[in-house]
Amino acid sequence: MAQSKGTPRLDSIWLSGVAPQPPSAQSPLSRHQVVATAIRLLDQEGLGALSMRRLAADVGVAAMSLYWHVPTKDALLEFVMDETLGDLDVSVDPDAEWGSQAEHIAQDLRRIIREHPWMSQLAQSYAMVGPNALAMFETLITLAEKGGFRPPAAYRAVGTLVNFVLGFAADEVKWIIKMRESGLKPDDVKAMWLPPMLDALGNNYPRMRVNLEAGEAREWDDHFAFGLSCMIDGMRVRADGNG
Structure with a gap:
C-alpha cells in the first residue's frame, strides 16, 4: 500500500481510474459515507489522527472493508480534498x-x-x-x-x-x-x-x-x-x- 508522508506525488487516483463501488449486497457503505466520515475526523482531530483503522472504527466496519471504497490511504486523501473543494x-x-x-x-x-x-x-x-x-x-x-x-x-x-x-x-x-x-x-x-x-x-x-x-x-x-x-x-x- 502506498504510504502518505507528505511527499509530493505525480500519480493520482483521478488519473489512474477510480476504483469501482462494491455491489450494495456486499457493503452497506458508500464511498461518500467513508469520505464524509474522514472529513469530520480531519476537522476534529487533524491529519495526524487519520488512519484506515481509525476510520473503519468510526464507520463501524472492519478495516479491510474500506478498501472496497478507497484502494489506498493516498486515494482517500485525494477524495477528501476534492470533496471539500466541492463547497467552492x-x-x-x-x-x-x-x-x-x-x-x-x-x-x-x-x-x-x-x-x-x-x-x-x-x-x-x-x-x-x-x-x-x-x-x-x-x-x-x-x-x-x-x-x-x-x-x-x-x-x-x-x-x-x-x-x-x-x-x-x-x-x-x-x-x-x-x-x-x-x-x-x-x-x-x-x-x-x-x-x-x-x-x-x-x-x-x-x-x-x-x-x-x-x-x-x-x-x-x-x-x-x-x-x-x-x-x-x-x-x-x-x-x-x-x-
Missing part, C-alpha cells in the same frame, strides 16, 4: 466583471482552507485534478480568457493566482493550528509575537521595523485582500496586453 462557489455571472469574479473564487478557496486547515497540507502533496478542482480551474480559465488572456497564458495566470492563495493559506493555517492547540486568541498571539520581534530587529533591519511599527503587517484578512488585489490588478493589466 464557481458560479459565473455573465454580466459581472471577470476580475471581480476571479477574486471571489480566490476568497472562497481561502475560506475553505481556513475551515479545513489540513487541506493546506494535502494541496502541497497531491495534484489538484479531481472533478471539483478541475471545475474551479475551468471556471477561472474561462474568466481569464474573458478578460483577454489567450491560451496558454490563461492557464498560467490562473495557476499563479491559485498558487498565491495556497501559499498564503499555508502560512496562515500554521497559526490557526497553533492557536487551536494552545487556546490562544489572535490578539494574544499578536501581543506575544510583536514586541520580541521588534526587539530582535533592533536597528539592524530599519525598514522592516518601521513597517511593523506603522501597522500590523500580519492582520490576515487585510494582508490577503491586499495581496489578492495586487494579483488581480496585475492580471487585468497583463490581459489588456493580450496575455
Whole structure:
C-alpha cells in the first residue's frame, strides 16, 4: 500500500481510474459515507489522527472493508480534498466583471482552507485534478480568457493566482493550528509575537521595523485582500496586453 508522508506525488487516483463501488449486497457503505466520515475526523482531530483503522472504527466496519471504497490511504486523501473543494462557489455571472469574479473564487478557496486547515497540507502533496478542482480551474480559465488572456497564458495566470492563495493559506493555517492547540486568541498571539520581534530587529533591519511599527503587517484578512488585489490588478493589466 502506498504510504502518505507528505511527499509530493505525480500519480493520482483521478488519473489512474477510480476504483469501482462494491455491489450494495456486499457493503452497506458508500464511498461518500467513508469520505464524509474522514472529513469530520480531519476537522476534529487533524491529519495526524487519520488512519484506515481509525476510520473503519468510526464507520463501524472492519478495516479491510474500506478498501472496497478507497484502494489506498493516498486515494482517500485525494477524495477528501476534492470533496471539500466541492463547497467552492464557481458560479459565473455573465454580466459581472471577470476580475471581480476571479477574486471571489480566490476568497472562497481561502475560506475553505481556513475551515479545513489540513487541506493546506494535502494541496502541497497531491495534484489538484479531481472533478471539483478541475471545475474551479475551468471556471477561472474561462474568466481569464474573458478578460483577454489567450491560451496558454490563461492557464498560467490562473495557476499563479491559485498558487498565491495556497501559499498564503499555508502560512496562515500554521497559526490557526497553533492557536487551536494552545487556546490562544489572535490578539494574544499578536501581543506575544510583536514586541520580541521588534526587539530582535533592533536597528539592524530599519525598514522592516518601521513597517511593523506603522501597522500590523500580519492582520490576515487585510494582508490577503491586499495581496489578492495586487494579483488581480496585475492580471487585468497583463490581459489588456493580450496575455
